[in-house]
Amino acid sequence: MTILITGGAGFIGSHLADRLLTAGHRVVCLDNFDDFYARDIKEEHIREQLLHSNYQLAAGDIRDSELLSRLFKDHRFEVVYHIAARVGVRPSLLHPQLYEDVNIKGTLNLLECVKEFPVKHFVFASSSSVYGINSKIPFSESDPIELPISPYAASKRACELFCYTYHHLYKIPTSCLRFFTVYGPRQRPEMAIHRFTRAIDQGEPVTLFGDGTTRRDYTYVGDIVEALVTLADQSFGFEIFNIGNSQVVELRQLVALIEKCLNKKANIIWKPEQPGDVPVTYSDISKAQKMFGYQPATNIEDGIKKFVEWYTGH
Secondary structure, eight states: EEEETHHHHHHHHHHHHHHHHHTTOOEEEEEOOOOOOOOHHHHHHHTGGGGGGTTEEOOTTTTTHHHHHHHHHHHHEEEEEEEEOOHHHHHHOOOOOOOHHHHIIHHHHHHHHHHSSSSSEEEEEEEEEEEEOOOSSSSSSTSSOOOSSHHHHHHHHHHHHHHHHHHHHOOOOEEEEEOOOOESSSSSTTTTHHHHHHHHTOOOEEEEEESSOEEEEOHHHHHHHHHHHHHTTTTOOOEEEEESSSSOHHHHHOOOOOOOHHOOEEEEEEEOOOOOSSSOOOOOOOHHHHHOOOOOOOOOHHHHHHHHHHHHHH
């Protein structure tokens, strides 16, 4: 198949591209190499991919509707993985207009293209942040989620709603995947596991917010990619799926695992909880298991070990 990956030079997108190229698909990567982190990190992600005959890089922005139209017209994509987004809960509090512009406008531009050039499957990368502070755990796709607590979360929920609207109006086969704290090799440098590992390794302080009991459902990137690849051949009409590990890990436990893998102790600085942070994320993955056989294979101990091995050997 010919497949578009938006955000294809990023953390998840580049892993997905590797997997699709190995499977023999033709991949077009669209990425704007924005300033959220250093451009050379993304360039390293795709260095070997650029040598592949089935790979094409389109450097550009999902807000550029003319560029998108040309890509869709030229390539006639069969599957679109829309992973590109302005990311991060805390930065979204500082730049809410930017998150609205990139995430919502960019998604609408893509949906307009898919309306004109139909695809077999439009897959949107959503986020567990849409659940907000949810008293019911684990989080289920059927839970009411009308109270997001960050502009990032609100933008992702808005995109889900637009995805449904376009499916309803134009019969676009669409899946929205709510990712739960993805980690692994190539993880973005500002994300917690990468940041903690770097600080502990370099003997710098590790800043933790709250009392260390916040819990997250950490999902290894390889499991995310398997879910995405499996979905390429599926068509459900419109569905929302949780994609997590369905296990929760306390912040203190996470740091201890990194300490163990590095064989170094963390110098922890405790600070108050941050606005926009949620106390727990925990995925009910039974729907994805039932409908397309999703089954995470990497536990947190093995996943952290793989990440630290990548970090120290990088």
